[in-house]
Amino acid sequence: MKKRMTALLFAPIFALLTTAAQGAGAELHLDKAPNKRTDNAALQHGAKIFVNYCLNCHSASYMRYNRLQDIGLSDAQIRENLMFTAEKVGEPMRIAMTRADATAWFGAAPPDLTIVARSRASEFGSGPDWLYTYLRSFYRDEARPTGWNNTVFENVGMPHALWELQGIQVKGADGKLSVEVPGKMTPEQYDEAVADLVAYLQYMGEPVSEFRKKLGLMVIVFLGILLVFAYALKREYWKDVH
């Protein structure tokens, strides 16, 4: 009886809650980015794409070149293969273009990309998922000043920086994208390259993340052992309390 009463009281609340939970905004479908965060070869490839194709418009101003030692590169390799504008390996990844010029050219200044993999996370997917989808969703749109548009970032100010690799996509009447003019890569190769680039962006967003997890495991194991002793000590002291 009492249970029934309680159930009667709470049922309407839960009903209301489920109605309220239904989203108001539009759905955004994102492709799942392959997890390559611990694959140094992929990260190095991603870094290479990044400095060659992105680091002219976008800075990564919290990221120092010599930090790339994390992903298995030596200072000499970094200096020879990845540094075009900077003088010293301890410098951050800055760019020469000013924000004012950029805004004049693209209508929007290209944001710093160091932590874009963290800021682009949402209820629809992780930051890497968004990036992986975004970088594969550019299509030709003559109505835009740059000639490019993007299905996950409508009216984006960025031209398709990787179009030589992917080729030119067009949007069909059904809203689906297809490659009209092939690029240097097959669609599979392109997806792979973007996955590497995204892994690099994810790494750059939080270089310490893998070490953090390793350390965390040790901390928790240590605390687990401490718990055994702490509990035994408490038991010993509390023996005589009844």
Place this chain on the structure above:
Amino acid sequence: MAGSENKYKSDGTLIGGALEWVDARFPATSLWKEHLSEYYAPKNFNFWYFFGSLALLVLVLQIVTGIFLVMHFKPDASLNASGVPVAFASVEYIMRDVEWGWLIRYLHSTGASAFFVVVYLHMFRGLLYGSYRKPRELIWIFGLLIFLCLMGEAFFGYLLPWGQMSYWGAQVIVNLFSAIPLIGPDLSEWLRGDYVVGDATLNRFFSFHVIAMPLVLLGLVAAHIIALHEVGSNNPDGVEIKKHKDANGIPLDGIPFHPYYTMKDIVGVVVFLIVFSAIVFFMPEFGGYFLEFNNFIPADPLKTPPHIAPVWYFTPFYSVLRAVTSDFIPFLWLFIAAIGMICVRPSKLPLLVKLGYLGFVGAMFVLLGVPAVLAGWVGIKLTSIVFVGLEAKFWGVVAMGASVVIIGALPWLDHSPVKSIRYKGPIYKIVLALFVVAFFILGYLGVLAPTPMRTLVSQICTLIYFGFFLLMPWYSQIDKCKPEPERVTG
């Protein structure tokens, strides 16, 4: 109190001599005894009693990590060479270039949320066992002041990283003050130190966050514990252990805080640290709830984010704020009037107070409610301005403030013959469960963008929230309670 028999006598060793020297000049021994080795706490504390000492732990953690963060953080909203605000860049500098900076920052950001988790559970313990009842009213009031300070501390701290959510969250909250009639706009400008949230705001919030609030917080925590040790702790049975003492005046159901509860609290601390570390090391963003994703974008005064949500620990109160729309105001007053009929009329309050109450509520209903209802009938939509020029937002702010402050009235609202939920009747159990559910729903809705349906749900929950408190004088008296035991049980 600190008689000579309480003073430490040297055992002839060097350390013993030093202790005797100190103790002759400072009440070390008597303080130790009074607050630890001879502070008698009930022996039946359960799970819920860990959270007071855990709150102390988190307080120390926040202060220590905060000290190290301040060494590298720069409260500066101007743009650096790469066009990033200096404050935002300095946080990333801590995350990347400062040795162990990432750990210090995650400990501090996770600590902020952990503080609220721990304090909410600590307060809920009060609701379970009537810890706020006589003679612990002042402990409760100090607690509430601590909670208010903590909210201030968290609010000021959240602006510092100068991300989009920091910026726009502060903008929204400071703007709330502008809803206050007459002085509002000037007041919010005075708080910001500028026409918009800017460098001046960042600098003063930094000052509040690192010195003003922590000082007040520490003072209040000291007062909280001194008051507690004056009257002694309550316990899950809600019976006073001081009623039954042995020949030496020691409560029969009491055990010395040290070593019993120090040893027990160490276990609680280790368990807490395991959960806490799991978050710090494996999910420091906690799915966007502890570190909001949008806050990884530097503040941009020209770009309003599509959806501004406060951090989770503010959302129940934020929902109350948003629930007060102009069509809801008449219901709110009707609700308050009805409560007055139920609670105030049969109470022992002086006639003048009762008449004053009814007069005030009646006047508010006529002034604010009736015009809104009439306007609704003739089809005029009073969206923001309700009669006498007070915006719905103003009443929202009042309701939000009331939803926090009303917690402090609990000692005087609860008329139950027993303290603990163990002996309270079914009404309190149901009402408390409803209250908790409503609180969670409010918290959940506060994260989401409003829709008409969600607003309606939050309005219902707001009424449940206030009903829990305001109807307590009535339902706590008619509830069928069980008799309390004389002594604590298991």
